[in-house]
Amino acid sequence: MRTAAVVGTGLIGTSVALALAGKGVRVHLMDVDESAARTAAALGAGTVGPPPAPVDMALLAVPPAGVGEVLAVQQAGRLAHSYMDVASVKAGPERDACALAEPSTYIGGHPMAGRELSGPLAATATLFEGRSWVLTPTAATTTATLNRALEVVALCGAVPVVMDSAAHDRAVALVSHTPHVVAALMAARLQHLPDDAARLAGQGLRDVIRIAGGDANLWRDILDANAAAVADVLSELARDLSVAVTALRGLATDNADERAEGMMHVADLLSRGIKGRGRVPGKHGGTPRNGVPVRVLIGDQPGELARLLGTVAELGVNVEEVAIDHAPADRSGLVELLVGPASSVRLAQRLADHGWTVHQTPPVAPGTPEPALSAPETVIRGS
Structure with missing residues (x-):
């Protein structure tokens, strides 16, 4: 793949553009909000404006209800040889695409990645690495279009999963959309949370x-x-x-x-x-791994988290997850690094050797709940 276009430069569209541009693909950025496209271009995601000739693949990063209409407009303008949307539902966009546009050059797609932030400034080229990317080809989708979609997925470091569009929508209702509603319901309970x-x-x-x-x-x-x-x-x-x-x-x-x-x-x-x-x-899509939290006290000054993660990288320890517990009234935070049981003791001691104050939780047996923040810990203070 040599050329691509991204229509819609929000979080997902800009992240795709950054990933493709980082692999040498010439990316053209288009958005009804030209300031968003210019922001994405300033981040290195590509150049603003339509291409001079049809590109290999156009990514339609627009709301689900707009996919069919945008596809028809871009096909009429010969933007690309193939088109893939990245909407988080698939049955509706697929119906619209088949009714309003030429379905042979279209394939539905949904990268299973995101952030709680939005807009091009929240984008990152690594957003899709190791994540599932659903593809929902129709009976009319050509082999060339499917292959181009698979190449986009590979260039973004994601894992392709081919599904029927209706089955996809039922699945994401359970694993993505309902969790967001539940999170919103719980957060709504906190609107008038007392200070204490x-x-x-x-x-x-x-x-x-x-x-x-x-x-x-x-x-x-x-x-x-x-x-x-x-x-x-x-x-x-x-x-x-x-x-x-x-x-x-x-x-x-x-x-x-x-x-x-x-x-x-x-x-x-x-x-x-x-x-x-x-x-x-x-x-990385594997079975759940048992990890041991190693908690490190950091100051509130700029660059502290980056310095800690840099130290961990130098030590060559693989971190499964990172979480930060920061009290608004305090000028310090507790960073939790989830690592393999075999690495936890070594990481804790070596971080302490580098001057960090470490709260190490004893390893737990497989299948038992992860320790809470109040679990008994050994505090190792750096020199």
């Missing part, structure tokens, strides 16, 4: 509500496009919530039978939650 309660908020709450910070207009469009499938999942969740409420009410009474039944339902819910969590693949 806010001081108690820890990483668990931040994990639950993190994605609730996503662009409201974007998510309105997503939920509108996949409303029925999300409603089905929420209905199932509502039934579980009703059982949980009844069970907890029972635990709050003095009636022994109600307490016993309530405890049974609560235990069942927690057990099913553990099993469900175990179904989610870990980093």
